[in-house]
Every structure is written in structure tokens, then in C-alpha cells.
Amino acid sequence: MSDIRPVFYVSDGTGITAETIGHSLLTQFSEGEFQTDRLPFVDTPDKAREAAVLIRAAGEQAGVRPIVVNSCVDGDLSAVLATSGALMLDVFAPFIAPLEQELGRKRQPRVGKAHGIVDFDQYHRRINAMNYALTHDDGMRVDYSDADVILIGVSRAGKTPTCVYLALHHGLRAANYPLTDDDLESDRLPPRLRQYRNKLFGLTIDPDRLHQIRQERRPNSRYSEMDTCKREVAAANVIFSTEHIPVLSTTHASIEEISSRVLETLGINREMY
Structure with a gap:
């Protein structure tokens, strides 16, 4: 057995x-x-x-x-x-x-309704949100005036998959901004993000876990060194604390949990598709 x-x-x-x-x-x-x-x-x-x-x-x-x-x-x-x-x-x-x-009535069994295209407006909203997430990934575009939420954090902290999930399952225009070395030298928000403060949500991660993830992507590089991971995470956490940016550790959190926390914290009430 x-x-x-x-x-x-x-x-x-x-x-x-x-x-x-x-x-x-x-x-x-x-x-x-x-x-x-x-x-x-x-x-x-x-x-x-x-x-x-x-x-x-x-x-x-x-x-x-x-x-x-x-x-x-x-x-x-x-x-x-x-x-x-x-x-x-x-x-x-x-x-x-x-x-x-x-x-007071019997159900009418309908196959495929849970995940089918029931409302074409909702469907197009999801597609447009996905396109938005992809074109605003990793700071490729920094005009966030139409964004519903902007995730910030160091590279490989989980920003991109969370943005994709928020777009696909909630139809949110989710962008993400990676904090670069230049950004991390200061304990303040990058100037380009300050006007969008009410849309910001920070993602942090344990340096050991970050080291593992970066090692898989760029093994034995300066980018993946433990000292680099520790320094970047610490600097990002200082920014989150100084600027009073809501933050969540992604070390042991699923994408679903991260997304739910983001929606709850920012007061966004959006039906799940």
C-alpha cells in the first residue's frame, strides 16, 4: 500500500x-x-x-x-x-x-458558467488590465495616472506575478516599479512615485529567500550575492518605513494572499472573476 x-x-x-x-x-x-x-x-x-x-x-x-x-x-x-x-x-x-x-426555486444546472465569458465588458476589462500589467512591468512605463495599484520593491520580490494575478482575476490595472540602486541610496521615495503615493504597496522578502531566487536566475553573480540581497532589502524597508508605505513580506505568502492583502489595505473592492 x-x-x-x-x-x-x-x-x-x-x-x-x-x-x-x-x-x-x-x-x-x-x-x-x-x-x-x-x-x-x-x-x-x-x-x-x-x-x-x-x-x-x-x-x-x-x-x-x-x-x-x-x-x-x-x-x-x-x-x-x-x-x-x-x-x-x-x-x-x-x-x-x-x-x-x-x-424558493430549483437550480438550473449550467456547464461552464463559472469561468466562461458571461459579461463581455468584464472580459475586455480583464484583457486590458493584462495588457496594462505587461506594458507597465519593471518600470518600463512610469506614467501611472491610470493605475489602480503600484507595487514597489526590490527585484524578484514577487511584483510581476502579483500584478498579473490582480489583472487576470480582478481586472485591476496593476503596475510595478523595481527599486534600483539609485533609488535605494536614499531613504525617500523616488520622485516619479511621489504623486502616486495613495496607490503604492510595498513588497519585501527575506534576504535568504531572495538569494535563492536570484541564484536560480543569475547564479554566482553580484546580483545574487547574499550581501547584495541583505543590503537591498534593508534599504527598501527603510523607504517603506520612512514613507509610511504599506508593506507585506512575500517570503511565505501565496500570490492569492498577497493580492488579497493589497486589495484590503488599499480599500479596493473588486469582484473576483
Whole structure:
């Protein structure tokens, strides 16, 4: 019997909802205990039967009952998946009955609505926000008059992926500005950022972690030296403190957590897509 339990995120759509919820659940238990796989677009009985065979085989190979986190809205497909013998965790089941009772009507199952193009205005806003994040990455453009948020910090502190996440999932025009050696020589904000003070959010990071990240990018360079990392992080933290810029350490924080903290701190209330 294997110590690793197979887990499948199964959906008749992209599988993003099932995977997101399933991952949140599994993190409550021991790391390394699960082998996960996503099975998206299981939207016909034939595909459901194929998925059930795959899931059953994985369980037999591991010698332990598989777990399925299921977001299929078609009950018939879920029934087919259940023939795999897996523990079935239906994402929607706990909520449908209470909602039907509260709203006084039955649900109308619709495949693919969670992550489809429901509102074209929202969709275009996300695309435009992504373009904004890419064109305002690493200080390439410094006209931030249209920005919703500007992330500042030393290189490799997590600014770019956070900006992309904010754009893709919240439709925010997120820019980022890397603090350079010239900027770090002063304990004040760079002049070009001062007029945007209310949009600024600082990202800091533990120097040891920064050293690891930079070593992967430019091994054994001055850029990745521990002394360089310590000096830059310390100087950036002085600026954040002196200028009263809200700041968060990204050392142990996920992009989702960083993004949520940014939105909360800056008072931005934007629906997640």
C-alpha cells in the first residue's frame, strides 16, 4: 500500500473551481500525502466512464481509495464517476439544497458558467488590465495616472506575478516599479512615485529567500550575492518605513494572499472573476 493517496479534480468545465477548493481542503492535512491530477471537460457519459476507469486504476495501483473533488453539474455524470469507487466530494452539494430552499426555486444546472465569458465588458476589462500589467512591468512605463495599484520593491520580490494575478482575476490595472540602486541610496521615495503615493504597496522578502531566487536566475553573480540581497532589502524597508508605505513580506505568502492583502489595505473592492 502506498503512502500517497491519488486525488482527482474532475469537472465538466475547466476544473479550476474543483482544483481551487480541493487544494484548499488538502492543505489542512500533511504535505506530500497526496498525488493530484486535474481532469477537465468531462462533459459526456463516455468521458465520465473513461475518467472512472482512470481513477479506479490509480486507486488499485496505490492500494488506497482515491479521492475525487467533483464540480460536474450533471448528476448523471457524477453517478458515473462514482462507479470508480472513489470518495466523492461534490463541490456544490452542500450549498444547493439550502439555496433552493432560501430562493424558493430549483437550480438550473449550467456547464461552464463559472469561468466562461458571461459579461463581455468584464472580459475586455480583464484583457486590458493584462495588457496594462505587461506594458507597465519593471518600470518600463512610469506614467501611472491610470493605475489602480503600484507595487514597489526590490527585484524578484514577487511584483510581476502579483500584478498579473490582480489583472487576470480582478481586472485591476496593476503596475510595478523595481527599486534600483539609485533609488535605494536614499531613504525617500523616488520622485516619479511621489504623486502616486495613495496607490503604492510595498513588497519585501527575506534576504535568504531572495538569494535563492536570484541564484536560480543569475547564479554566482553580484546580483545574487547574499550581501547584495541583505543590503537591498534593508534599504527598501527603510523607504517603506520612512514613507509610511504599506508593506507585506512575500517570503511565505501565496500570490492569492498577497493580492488579497493589497486589495484590503488599499480599500479596493473588486469582484473576483
